[in-house]
Amino acid sequence: MKVTGNIEVARKIRHAAQDASWGFVPTMGFLHEGHLELVRRARRENDCVAVSIYVNPTQFSPEEDLDRYPRDLDRDISLLEDLDVDLLFTPDNNVMYPANFQTYVEVLYITQFLEGRSRPTHFQGVTTIVTKLFNIIQPTRAYFGQKDAQQAIVIKRLVKDLNLDLELVICPIVREKDGLAMSSRNVRLNPEQRTAATTLFKTLQKAKAIYLRGEKDAELLRRRMKEMIAEQPLAKVDYVSVADPVTLEELSTIESSALLSLAVFFGDVRLIDNLLID
Ligand code: AMP
Numbered sequence: 001m002k003v004t005g006n007i008e009v010a011r012k013i014r015h016a017a018q019d020a021s022w023g024f025v026p027t028m029g030f031l032h033e034g035h036l037e038l039v040r041r042a043r044r045e046n047d048c049v050a051v052s053i054y055v056n057p058t059q060f061s062p063e064e065d066l067d068r069y070p071r072d073l074d075r076d077i078s079l080l081e082d083l084d085v086d087l088l089f090t091p092d093n094n095v096m097y098p099a100n101f102q103t104y105v106e107v108l109y110i111t112q113f114l115e116g117r118s119r120p121t122h123f124q125g126v127t128t129i130v131t132k133l134f135n136i137i138q139p140t141r142a143y144f145g146q147k148d149a150q151q152a153i154v155i156k157r158l159v160k161d162l163n164l165d166l167e168l169v170i171c172p173i174v175r176e177k178d179g180l181a182m183s184s185r186n187v188r189l190n191p192e193q194r195t196a197a198t199t200l201f202k203t204l205q206k207a208k209a210i211y212l213r214g215e216k217d218a219e220l221l222r223r224r225m226k227e228m229i230a231e232q233p234l235a236k237v238d239y240v241s242v243a244d245p246v247t248l249e250e251l252s253t254i255e256s257s258a259l260l261s262l263a264v265f266f267g268d269v270r271l272i273d274n275l276l277i278d
Helices: 007-016 033-045 073-082 114-118 122-137 146-161 184-188 191-196 199-212 218-230
Strands: 002-004 022-027 048-053 087-089 141-145 167-171 235-243 258-266 269-277
Touching (some): 002 007, 007 122, 114 122, 114 235, 122 146, 141 146, 199 218, 199 269
Parallel strands (some): 002 087, 022 048
């Protein structure tokens, strides 16, 4: 595996295998099974695999956890070596955002809901860095997790609207045995918060069960989800949502499908999860 933080070096490695198909997995590192599943799938479906590890400052707002975001590059490198990755791109901030940087990429409408409402500058940072990474790596296929459901939708929109020449592959959420969605941020939970955090998936599952029993009233489901999380004293709801899975607008009645999603704080650790009902 070649490891570089240099754009020209990364491009040379990419172009040395010009005719090969390249699978690409962008990450912020501190890798877990959720990331590794994306890499395994990229490995199966492509001749070459590139991964990036970059904690992108422009997708964090000043009061968020950029400085506390967990990092362990040595461990990540050895995990990726075991998966036979060809290229690991690990740029620094001055490589991705050199002095006088002033160009951003923005998806306008669907970024205003859910995560975008709670984190107004987040998606502009995501779409800018993802566009830059796509331009550097020029992947045939790029792999993202359903864990970040809105991000997957936003990036689909970006690829379509800007005619980016690649295929997106969205992979299922990988969970711990007790249902908690794997996340690099989970290590920041203390043991009590870690136990309490199972409320995210339990709440989504219970809401789905209520729906499957015939309840179509989305507002009632949102209320029930809030109540379930409120039963957990360490949890503080940021949002709960029952939205149209395509437009992300909040539903009043569930006709045929819905994206159930939520964001919950445990102390200063903010976790998200979602479940699609169809
Ligand atoms: P991150 O390092 O958090 O930016 O995540 C990098 C990629 O891994 C994103 O496409 C995420 O959606 C995906 N990912 C993160 N956690 C999981 C998970 N538990 N299951 C599946 N994909 C995930």
